[in-house]
Amino acid sequence: MYIWSLEEYDDPELYDIENTGIEELAFLRMWSDKLGIKDKPIVDLACGTGRITIPFAEQGYNLIGIDIHEGMLNQAKSKTPETMSICWLHQDCLHMQVDVPVPLAYMVGHAFQHFLTNQHQNKFLQTLRNVLTKDGVFIFNTRFPSIEELLQPSEEVFWKSITDSQNRRCDIYTKMFFDMIKQVQSYVTIRRFYENEKMIEEKETKIDLRYTFPQELERVLLMNGFKVLHxxxxxxxxxxxxxxxxxxxxxxxxQGYINYT
Structure with a gap:
C-alpha cells in the first residue's frame, strides 16, 4: 500500500485558516450548469476540509467528498450544516468507489501533484474512469512547472503571517528542493508561533509534489482514456x-478506449 505524504494536513483547523479562497467555485459551477447535472451527484476528490465542497453544496448541488485524511474529513463534517446532505467518504483516490457513476468529478488545490510517479498517475486515472459515467468530465488543477516555480530557493523564505485558533501569531516560512530526475519538489513549511512577541513553538512539515508538463499531461490523459478539452x-x-x-x-x-498502460 502506498504511503502518502500527508503531514502538512495534520492540523485541519490551521489548514482552514491558511486556505480560505474559493476561486475555483465559479468555474466548477459553470461546467455543472453546462452539463445540466444539478440533480446528479458530483465528486470532490481529495476534498480536504470541504473548502469547495460545502459552498458548492450550499448552491443546491449534490456533492460527494472523498479524502484519505480522516482528520481533514472530520473537520469537513463538523463544518457541514445539519440541513445539508453531503456524502463524505474516507477513501484512497487510488482505490475509490462510489455507488453510482457520476457525470462530473473535480480535484482542486493542486492535489493531482500528490501522485508522484507515472504509475500512480495511471492508477488514479484508471480508477477515476470507473467512477465517471460514459462521457463524464474531470476537472483538476496542477502547478505549471515554470523555471521560477521549480528553482525556488533551498533556504528559508518568509511566506506570510496568520493568527491561529489560539490567537497566536504564526509566521510561516518555506524552503524547497527539486529533484530534476523524478520531477518532484520537496516542499518544507516552517511555522513559528508567538505569544507576546516570544516564540513558544516551532513546527516543520514536509510534502512532496510532482510537476507535470503540459505535453505530459495530454499524453498521460490520452493513454488512460481521457480526451483533453481545455x-x-x-x-x-x-x-x-x-x-x-x-x-x-x-x-x-x-469510449472505445484500450488500456495500454
Whole structure:
C-alpha cells in the first residue's frame, strides 16, 4: 500500500485558516450548469476540509467528498450544516468507489501533484474512469512547472503571517528542493508561533509534489482514456502561457478506449 505524504494536513483547523479562497467555485459551477447535472451527484476528490465542497453544496448541488485524511474529513463534517446532505467518504483516490457513476468529478488545490510517479498517475486515472459515467468530465488543477516555480530557493523564505485558533501569531516560512530526475519538489513549511512577541513553538512539515508538463499531461490523459478539452491558465479561462502559475485541465472520458498502460 502506498504511503502518502500527508503531514502538512495534520492540523485541519490551521489548514482552514491558511486556505480560505474559493476561486475555483465559479468555474466548477459553470461546467455543472453546462452539463445540466444539478440533480446528479458530483465528486470532490481529495476534498480536504470541504473548502469547495460545502459552498458548492450550499448552491443546491449534490456533492460527494472523498479524502484519505480522516482528520481533514472530520473537520469537513463538523463544518457541514445539519440541513445539508453531503456524502463524505474516507477513501484512497487510488482505490475509490462510489455507488453510482457520476457525470462530473473535480480535484482542486493542486492535489493531482500528490501522485508522484507515472504509475500512480495511471492508477488514479484508471480508477477515476470507473467512477465517471460514459462521457463524464474531470476537472483538476496542477502547478505549471515554470523555471521560477521549480528553482525556488533551498533556504528559508518568509511566506506570510496568520493568527491561529489560539490567537497566536504564526509566521510561516518555506524552503524547497527539486529533484530534476523524478520531477518532484520537496516542499518544507516552517511555522513559528508567538505569544507576546516570544516564540513558544516551532513546527516543520514536509510534502512532496510532482510537476507535470503540459505535453505530459495530454499524453498521460490520452493513454488512460481521457480526451483533453481545455488546458487553461487559471480558473478564468485564460490562454496557457509561460507565465502561468496553475494549469486548469478539463478532460472527458472517452469510449472505445484500450488500456495500454
Amino acid at each position: 488546458i487553461y491558465d487559471g480558473w478564468r479561462e485564460k490562454m496557457l502561457s509561460k507565465d502561468c502559475y496553475t494549469m486548469v485541465v478539463v478532460c472527458q472520458k472517452e
